[in-house]
Amino acid sequence: MSDTENIAIDVRDAVKRYGDFTALKKISLSIMDNEFFTLLGPSGCGKTTLLRMIAGFEAVTEGAIYLYGDEIENLPPNKRPVNTVFQNYALFPHMNILDNVAFGLEMRGTSKSDARKKAGEMLELVQLGQFSARKPSQLSGGQQQRVALARALAPQPKVLLLDEPLSALDLKLRKAMQLELKHLQRETGITFIFVTHDQEEALTMSDRIAVMSAGEMQQLGAPTDIYERPHNMFVADFIGETNLLEVSVDGIESGRATCHLGGGHELTCNAVEGIGLGSKVHMSIRPERLYMSDTPVESESLKGRIKENIFVGTDITTIVDLQDGPDFIVRTSNSDRGNKRIFEPGSEMYVNMELGAGRLLVD
C-alpha cells in the first residue's frame, strides 16, 4: 500500500478554514488506485469539506492535494477525472432524469444519442428505467439519490467521490446498491472515496477506512483493525456500539492486565503497550462479545440485574445493571433464543466475557 506509483489521491497536511472556524486540521492521507476508501466520522467533522477539496470546489487553505502524482490546486473541477455524488443530490431541475444522467457523457464528447442510450442503461441499473422522462421534482428522495448516483457513474471517472450516496435508501435497496457499487468498483477499477455514517456499510464495503473527528484524523486502517483494534477511545466509541468502562490497571503479568472497575469488579484482558501499572484508562468491550447465564461461566463473570430487553430484529440488546458498577449492554443473537436464556427485566444473572474480548485504550 505504500507504493507511491499507485497513489490515486494524496492529501498532504491539508487545512481548511472558514473564517475563524477550522473545518480541517492538517489532514494527511493517501488513497490507493483502485481502492475502496471510506471516510467515517460524526456529523460536521469535515467529511464533505474534504471531498469538496478533492473535487475542486473548495480551495485548500494550507497544504496540497495530489491526483496521481500531480498537484491539482490549479486544475478546475471539470478537468479533474473525478465525479461526485452530492450529499444534496444537486440534480438539474430543468432536465428530465435521462438528460441529467446523459449530461456528463455529453460533456465528455459522447454523441447525444449514445449518451442517452448509456444513460438509459445506468437508470436501469439503479432501477429507475421507467422514470426517465420525469423531472427530478417528481421523484421521491431516494429516487433522486439514485439518479445522482447514476449520473456520477455514467462517465466512468477515475475517482468517484460519494457523499452518503445510499443514506436515503431503504435497507434492502441499500444492500443491493452496496453490492452493485462494490461490484462496479472492482470491475471498473475506479477508486471510490465514500462517505457514510453507517458503520456496517463502511465495514462491509471498504478496503480501508479513515475515521475523522472534528477535522482531525483519528485512525486509518482496514475494517477489522478499526473495529477490533481501535487506537483510542473516540474510535472505539464511534465505531459500533461498545461498553466503555473506566478501569484502573492493578496488575500486569505475562501479557495480561488485571483491571479494576467500580464496585469491586475485576476483569482481565490483554495488556497493551504504553499502558502501565496503575494507569487509569478505558476498556472497551463489544456487547456481542458478552453473554449471559444463570451462574458464572467464564473466569470473567460479573453479577448483574436485567434492566431492559430491546428487540432489534437480528439481535436482542439487553441493558444490565451491574451492582455498584456501570451499566453493561449485552447483545444476544436472535438465533440464541432457542438454546440460550433471555432473562426477564428485574432478574439476576451473570455477564460473561471471553478473555480476549476486553481492550484497553490509550487516551
Added chain:
Amino acid sequence: MSDTENIAIDVRDAVKRYGDFTALKKISLSIMDNEFFTLLGPSGCGKTTLLRMIAGFEAVTEGAIYLYGDEIENLPPNKRPVNTVFQNYALFPHMNILDNVAFGLEMRGTSKSDARKKAGEMLELVQLGQFSARKPSQLSGGQQQRVALARALAPQPKVLLLDEPLSALDLKLRKAMQLELKHLQRETGITFIFVTHDQEEALTMSDRIAVMSAGEMQQLGAPTDIYERPHNMFVADFIGETNLLEVSVDGIESGRATCHLGGGHELTCNAVEGIGLGSKVHMSIRPERLYMSDTPVESESLKGRIKENIFVGTDITTIVDLQDGPDFIVRTSNSDRGNKRIFEPGSEMYVNMELGAGRLLVD
C-alpha cells in the same frame, strides 16, 4: 388499540394520484394517540406522500383523513396541530438557526425572547448550541437535519411527522437521537409518525410499523410481528435479511410441514394455515437463525460449501453454496468466534437450523 376515542390519525381509503400515476392506492390506517408509529417501505412507495397528506400539503384524491375524529380535508396546515421534519429540511435560508427554531413558537404566540430562549434549549438538545448564529448554508448536512428536528419539536405539536429525520446522522449520534426521541415521545405524549428506511431503527423505536410497497399497505403490526411473522414474501424480504427459498410442501402432519427444496434437500417447519399439501410457496429463514458445523447437528442440516465470509463488525456474514440448491446466507455473531468455527472459503460444512426457524409464506 381499537378504542376509537384514542385514535390520533385515521386514514380512510386514501388515494393519491399525480396525473396518471397512482402514488397511494386506498390506504387505511389508524394511528393511536401517544403512539410511536413508523412507515417503512422501499424508496418511492409513498411514505412522504402520505405524510404530506396528513400535514396538509397534498390534497387527498379520494378518501379522507381524520385528526382526533375530525375530518381535516379543509383544515389548512397551520391549523393542524401537526409538525413536520422535512426530508429535505426546508430550513429558512434567510434566518439564522436560532430564529429558524424559534419560528414555530413565535407563530404560536410565544414572545420573541421566550421563543428564543426555548429555541436555544432545543438547539442544545440536538448539540448545536454553539452554532445558533449561523445561517443554514453554513452547516453540514447532518447539522441541518438536526436543526430541522429541533424546529419541528420546539412548538410541541400533538402529532409529529418525521420524514427520515436521522438519515444523515452517524450511527452514534443516531442512537443517541433515537433514545432522545423515544424519551421525548414518552414524556410529551406526542404521537410520532416516523418514516425511516432503517429497519433496525424501526424495530427498536416503534410501537407499530406499517410496511408499504408501491402505494399499498403490506402489513401493519408490532415490530416482533413484522419481523418474525411476516404476512407475505414482500415483508419477509424487505424487513431484514432473509433466505427466501422456493419450496414445495410434501407433507403436513401434526402442525409440521415437510418442505422440499431444490437438489433433494428437505426441511421441516411449522405449518401455516392456508398452505396445503403440494403448494409451491416460499420459505423464509433468517440468517441469524442458522449456524454452521463440521457435522450435522440438528435434524434440519444441509450440506454446503463456503463461498465468502464478510465481516460486518458485530457479525460475520457467510455465503454458503448448497449443492444443487440455492445459496444460503448465514449470520454468525462475532462473539461466537471463540467457541464456534468460522470456516475458510471453499471448505465443506453443514448448515443447521432450529425447527421453528423456517417460515412458510402465503403469496
Added chain:
Amino acid sequence: MAAGAASGGSATTDTYKEARTWLLLPAWVTLSILVLAPVIMMLIYSFLTKEFRGGVIWEFSLAAYDQFFFDRGLFGDDPPKIEWTYVTIFWRSIWQAGAATLLSLVIGFPTAYFIATRSENMRPVWVFLITIPYWVNLLIRTVSMKFLLRDQGPLNDFLMSIGLIDSPLHIVNTNFAVQLGLFYSYLPFMVLPIYAAVERYNFALSEAAADLYASKWTTLRRVLLPAIKPGVFAGCILVFVPSMGSFLAPDLLGGAKNFMIGSLIEEQFKGNAGNWPFGAAASMILLSMVLIILMFSARQQAKADKAGG
C-alpha cells in the same frame, strides 16, 4: 404566454390558491380601468372614420386597416396591392429592438451575474450603481450620449489620440447609434430581473455540472441559463417591447430619417397627418404582433421544457 413566463424549471404552486382572486384584484382593477379601458377605446377608434386633422367621426370604417395593408398608389385610386411600407417599418423596428435587446443581454447578463455573486452587503450597492444614471432624464442622457458619439466628440477624440483610428468613426445617425441609444435607455430593465433571478440560483448545480466535465461556458449555457430563464425572459421583454415603440433614440441618434413604429404612430397623433384611426390601427397591430412574439417564444420554451432542456 403565462406559461412562458412561468417556465424555467420551477413549477408554479398553489400555496395561495384561495387568496388568488384577492391577490390579483388590485392589478385587475387598476389595469382594467387605467389601461384596458383606454386601449379598448383605441381599438374602437381604429374602426372609426378619421376626422381631418385629428379626432374621429363615429362611423364604422376599415379605412385604417385598408391603408395599412393595401397600397392604392400615391393618389389612392390604383388597384390595391400589398402594402410594404408599413411592413418595412415594422420589420425595421423589430430588427432594431432585437439588436438592442441582444446588446443589452450581452452586456447586461454578465453585469447582473457579477452583481448577484458579490457579497450580500455589496449587492444593493451595485444595484444602485446601475440605476443611478436613470435618475437623470432620458432625454438628457440621450443627448449627452449623442454628444459623446459625435464625429468630433470625446469618444472619437480619445480613440484617435490613442491611435486606434485615423479618422472619426461615424456613429451618429446610423442604425448602430439607435441600437446603442435603445440599449442605453433600457439596460437596467435587463440587468435587474436577471440579477433577481441569479441571486436565488443554487450554485450547487453549477458545481455538479463542472464535476461532470462541463466547462464554465457550457455550465452557463446548459445549467445556469435554463435555471434563471424566467429572469432572462423578463429582461428581454422589458427591453424589447419598449424599444419597439421608442422614438427618442431613433429621432435623436438615428437622425429620424426612417420611421420606426413609435415615430410612425406618434406622427398620426401629434404630427401633420393627424390620422387617429390609422395610429390606433397601427398600435393594435403592434400590440397583437408583440403578443404573437411573446406567445411564440413561450410556446418554444414550453416545448423545450417538455423535451427536457
Added chain:
Amino acid sequence: MTSKQFDIKTYTGFKGITLLCLVILYAPLVVVTIYSFNASQSLTNWEGVSLRWYADVFTGPESAKFKTAAKNSFIIAIIAATTATTIATLAATGMVRGGKFRFRTVSFGLISLPLMVPEIVLAVATLIFFNSIGFERGLLTILLAHIAFCIPFAYLPISARMQGIEDSYEQAALDLYATKRQAFTKILLPLMMPGIISGFLLAFIVSLDDFIITNFVKGAGVETLPTAIFGSVKQGIKPNIMAISTMLLSVSIVMVTISYFVSKSDNTK
C-alpha cells in the same frame, strides 16, 4: 495562491464587462457633470469653470418651477413605485403561487399590457378616457397613470424571482403554525426582497423618467421634472439643466453611499 483557485461562481471577463457597462452608463453623465461647470451656454464650447448655473438653479427665473417639478416628480415616483410594487407583488403571488386557473394567461396579458401599447397611444387614450369620465386633470391623474404603467416593470422581476423559490419554505412555515399571511410576510417576502427591490427601482426610474404620458394627462401648469426640463433639452441641453442633473446624481450617490455604510456596519447578519 487562493486567487488561482477555481471558483465556479466567477467567469473571466464578467467583471470587465460590468466595468464597461458602468463606463457606458456613466460616460454621458460625466459629460453632463463637467459641462454643468461650464461658463458658456453651449454644450460644444468650453469657456472655463463657473458655478453660475448652480446659482441659476436656485435663483434663476425658473428656479421655482424646477423646485416644484422636482418635488412633484419625487412624490409621484415614490408613491407610484410603491403602489405599483405592492400591486405587482400581490399579483405575482397570485400568478406564481395561485395554482392553475383559467384567467392566468389573460391576467398576464393584462399585466403586461401597459408595456405593449405604445406610450403615445396610451397617452392619448388615457387623456381621452379621463376626459370622457370627467376626471379633472392634475397631480392625481399623473399618479394614477404612473401606477398603471409601472406595474409590469415591477411585476416581471418580482415574478421571475418568485419562480426561483421553492414552495417548501412556505410549507415549512405553514407547518409551524404561520398563517398564510405570516408565511407570506415572514418567509416569502424576505426571500423575494432582491426581486422586489429590483421591481421597485425599475418602477421608480420609469416613473421618474416618464414624459409622454405625463405630458398628456397632467393638468395645466402641473410639472414634473421631465416636462419641466423637456423644452430646455430639446434644443440642446442648457447648462442649468446639467446642473440640476448633476445635483440629482449627487443626491442619489450620497444615498447609495449611506446605504453602503449602513449595510456594512450591520455585519451581524
Added chain:
Amino acid sequence: AEGELVLYHWFEYIPQELLDKFTEETGINVTMDTYDSNESMLASLKAGGIGTYDVSVPGDYMVSIMAGEGMLDTIADGELKNKGNIAEEWADPGFDPGRQSSIPYQWGSTSFAVSRDAYEGDIQTTDILFNPPAELQGRINMLDSQGEVMAMAALHMGIPQCSTDREQLKALNAMLQEAKQHWASFNSDTAKEVLVSGDAAVGQIYDGFSAKAREEGANVEYAFPTQGYIAWMDNVVLLKDAPNRENALIFMDFLLEPENIAAVSNFAQYNAGVNGVGEFLDPALAEQPEKNPHDKAGPGVFIEVCDEETQAVYDQIWTNLKK
C-alpha cells in the same frame, strides 16, 4: 384684475421675466404649458385640452386650421384696447381676416443656413437642399416637419403648395426620394445645435435660430434663395371655452404694448408685428443678415392649408420619404 391665466405656448419662446412682469402689473398668476410643434398642440387640444387653456400661440396656417375646427373664440370689437397697435401689414392676414381671434406674436422666415467653412459657392438656391453640391452631400439637416419641407420643395420645383396635378405630385415624390439620399438627419429641435457643433454643414432653419447659431460661433450664412423662402407668423389666439377669458384679453393687450413684445423679439430674435417697437429692440437685431433679404431673393410665402383630399396625397409622399 386678479386670478389666473393658463397659457399654452411653444417652449423656449417667451422670457420668464416678461411673464413675471405681467404678473406684477396685473396680479394675474400665469400658468404655462409648453408644446414643441403646432401639430402636437392641435392634437392635445383635440384630445381634451379645449376648456383648459386660455390662449395658445399657433403659426399662421394653424390659425386657419383651428378656426376651421371651431377652436377659437371671437374677440368682439373694443375688447382689446391695444388692437390699434397692430402693424398695418399684419392687421388683416389671410389666415385670420380682421384679426377676429388673434393678435400677432412674432414673424420671421424659414430657409436654410450653410456653413461657409464647408462650402464657398453660391447658396442662394434651393438646390443646396434638394440637389446639393458634392461638398455638402450627407451633411444636411432638414426640419422634421412635413409643412416646412413640402413648402420648400414646392418652391424648389416651382409648383403650387397644394398641387392637385398628378404629374407634379409624382415628380415631387421622386425629387424628394432623390434628395433624401443626401440628407443626414431630420431634426427641428437641434436645428441650431447641429450647425454650431459642426455635425451638419447645411441646416433648414428659422432665421432667428440661424442668427443664434452665428452668435454661438458657427460660421454660417442664412440663405434667401431665388426660388423663394417660407414666411411665417406666430399668433396669440383666444381659445374657445377659455376658463379665464377676461385675463386672456388682458394678456393680449399686454403683448400688444411695444415694449413687451419687443422683449420677446430680443429674446427669440424674430420680428414683432406691432407698431413702435423699434426703440425697445436690440439695435443689433435690425442689422442681422437673417432679417435682411438680398435683392435677388425670391418671395416669402406662407404655408398653405390644403383640403383633405390633397393633404392625403402629401401625407403619402411624406410617409414615402420617411419609410
